[in-house]
Amino acid sequence: MYPDNLRYTKEHEWVKVEGATGTIGITDHAQKELGDIVYVDLPKVGAVVETGKSLGSVESVKAVSEIYAPVSGEVLEINAMLSASPEKLNEDPHGEAWLVKVKLSSPDEINQLMSAADYRKHLGEA
Amino acid sequence: MRYLPKSDAERRQMLDEIGARSLDDLFAHLPEPVRLNRALDIAPGRSEYEIVDYFNKLGAQCGNYPSFLGAGVYRHYRPVLCDVVVSRGEFLTSYTPYQAEIAQGSLTTIFEFQTMVCQLTGMDVANASMYDGSTAVPEAALMAMRVTGRERIVVARAVHPEYRAVLDTNARNREMSVVEFAYDASTGLSDLAALEAAMDNQTAAVIMQSPNFFGGVESVKAAAEIAHKHGALLVLVFTEAVSLGLLKPPCEADIVCGELQSFAISPSYGGPFAGVIATKEKFLRQMPGRLAGQTKDSNGNRAFCLTLSTREQHIRREKATSNICTNQALIALMATVFMTVYGKKGLRELATQNLSKAHYLGGQLARKFSAPYFNELVATPRRAAGLVNDELLGQGIVGGLDLGRFYPELSGSLLLCATEMSQRADMDKVAEAINRA
Numbered sequence: 313m314y315p316d317n318l319r320y321t322k323e324h325e326w327v328k329v330e331g332a333t334g335t336i337g338i339t340d341h342a343q344k345e346l347g348d349i350v351y352v353d354l355p356k357v358g359a360v361v362e363t364g365k366s367l368g369s370v371e372s373v374k375a376v377s378e379i380y381a382p383v384s385g386e387v388l389e390i391n392a393m394l395s396a397s398p399e400k401l402n403e404d405p406h407g408e409a410w411l412v413k414v415k416l417s418s419p420d421e422i423n424q425l426m427s428a429a430d431y432r433k434h435l436g437e438a
Numbered sequence: 439m440r441y442l443p444k445s446d447a448e449r450r451q452m453l454d455e456i457g458a459r460s461l462d463d464l465f466a467h468l469p470e471p472v473r474l475n476r477a478l479d480i481a482p483g484r485s486e487y488e489i490v491d492y493f494n495k496l497g498a499q500c501g502n503y504p505s506f507l508g509a510g511v512y513r514h515y516r517p518v519l520c521d522v523v524v525s526r527g528e529f530l531t532s533y534t535p536y537q538a539e540i541a542q543g544s545l546t547t548i549f550e551f552q553t554m555v556c557q558l559t560g561m562d563v564a565n566a567s568m569y570d571g572s573t574a575v576p577e578a579a580l581m582a583m584r585v586t587g588r589e590r591i592v593v594a595r596a597v598h599p600e601y602r603a604v605l606d607t608n609a610r611n612r613e614m615s616v617v618e619f620a621y622d623a624s625t626g627l628s629d630l631a632a633l634e635a636a637m638d639n640q641t642a643a644v645i646m647q648s649p650n651f652f653g654g655v656e657s658v659k660a661a662a663e664i665a666h667k668h669g670a671l672l673v674l675v676f677t678e679a680v681s682l683g684l685l686k687p688p689c690e691a692d693i694v695c696g697e698l699q700s701f702a703i704s705p706s707y708g709g710p711f712a713g714v715i716a717t718k719e720k721f722l723r724q725m726p727g728r729l730a731g732q733t734k735d736s737n738g739n740r741a742f743c744l745t746l747s748t749r750e751q752h753i754r755r756e757k758a759t760s761n762i763c764t765n766q767a768l769i770a771l772m773a774t775v776f777m778t779v780y781g782k783k784g785l786r787e788l789a790t791q792n793l794s795k796a797h798y799l800g801g802q803l804a805r806k807f808s809a810p811y812f813n814e815l816v817a818t819p820r821r822a823a824g825l826v827n828d829e830l831l832g833q834g835i836v837g838g839l840d841l842g843r844f845y846p847e848l849s850g851s852l853l854l855c856a857t858e859m860s861q862r863a864d865m866d867k868v869a870e871a872i873n874r875a
Contacts, residue, residue: 351748356587371748376748376753
């Protein structure tokens with residue numbers, strides 16, 4: 313369920329590092345807790361996000377949750393598909409429904425994040 | 439709100455409960471200078487008959503004078519049906535319709551209100567109402583700031599001066615800077631060259647009013663082009679909702695906000711009124727205030743509910759689009775009934791009557807400004823404006839607004855308004871008083 317090539321936060325975001333780029337999303341656990349997702353609010357390309365600070369929000373039929381940046385960097389790309397099809401976040405949160413790609417400003421930050429095994433343990437599924 | 443009287447025995451019981459010897463003992467910790475050590479200066483109780491008599495006598499002193507004051511509050515006929523509907527207990531005593539299953543009546547009227555406001559303004563979506571037109575202006579400015587990520591607001595001087603004052607109050611303690619641009623001294627319309635000069639790439643919104651404070655009908659399209667060229671939104675404000683019955687809907691604007699007092703809301707010393715914000719669908723999520731939406735119930739029947747509440751304070755807390763967490767449901771209902779009574783054709787006829795009467799009045803005066811106007815106009819009496827108003831009052835007529843109060847450069851000029859209520863004989867008296875040397 314939680315791919316080994318992603319790193320995870322306690323707030324249920326994930327990041328996938330490829331070179332200097334980090335792709336950020338929310339976890340399957342997060343989408344399940346939120347329920348049917350109806351709107352995703354993302355930053356503009358070029359915005360600078362900071363670890364632990366809000367980079368946007370996800371709105372479901374029952375709640376709105378902040379998305380906290382797992383890593384710092386400049387936003388290179390946002391997932392345009394989500395504005396028309398926010399429900400994709402319920403269907404494929406670790407793949408197609410990534411949220412933003414950032415240019416990592418401190419690649420070492422990734423070491424502070426949980427591995428898939430740690431995240432499963434964090435969820436109490438170990 | 440219920441009034442719950444307390445008997446002396448109940449007061450005693452409450453004091454005993456908290457261990458206070460007397461009412462004075464309860465307040466003993468308050469510093470002496472702030473305490474009022476005497477009874478309130480209120481006359482002793484009177485009978486119901488005496489009270490009604492008192493207010494009848496007081497009311498008789500005011501008289502029901504024909505008035506030529508406009509400037510944001512207009513004298514229009516209020517159809518009897520408005521008060522009949524609004525006085526129904528189901529509306530009068532109802533609370534916020536959070537529970538859709540017990541509030542279909544309220545929700546239906548709010549949905550109809552929003553629909554009619556959209557039809558009038560040419561926008562895609564309207565909220566369930568704001569406190570009034572003046573507070574809708576800073577809400578529209580804040581909305582434009584959220585949409586654009588910018589913090590500068592450019593506002594026309596021909597926007598209602600009190601609306602601008604409310605905008606300034608809102609801007610004072612937040613990251614909003616407000617600059618004004620001039621009106622053309624000959625047309626009385628916003629000076630678009632001055633607007634162009636005031637623009638920069640940090641401007642979130644241009645705020646313009648039409649008909650403007652001097653009654654002039656602005657070019658919404660031209661202002662929208664300038665705003666959009668610089669990546670800003672155009673916020674179009676209206677104070678005289680009846681004008682929307684005749685003027686082209688301001689659909690080139692991005693946000694339309696204004697005051698609905700003209701739609702059967704009694705002036706009542708300045709409120710409560712009902713404002714509104716309407717916008718394009720793409721800006722829906724940045725909109726402040728409550729929204730009613732259409733849905734289906736579990737049996738597949740058409741039903742209504744509050745929707746998109748995730749923008750609102752009770753859910754989003756400090757991230758809410760606005761701290762406006764209520765609306766003017768009952769007052770907005772007056773406007774809803776008014777719009778329903780008049781309908782599209784009736785509102786057009788009403789607006790035409792306003793235009794005709796104001797132009798009858800304006801036709802007898804040397805107008806200060808040359809722009810096309812709806813039901814308000816500016817004229818400069820040959821004598822002191824105060825003198826003219828005093829003289830009219832002596833004839834049982836309330837004259838115009840001396841513009842010097844808000845625009846020093848226009849001191850001595852009167853802003854006059856004629857509506858469907860204005861009678862020819864009174865308009866002739868006003869024109870005569872203004873024209874006399």
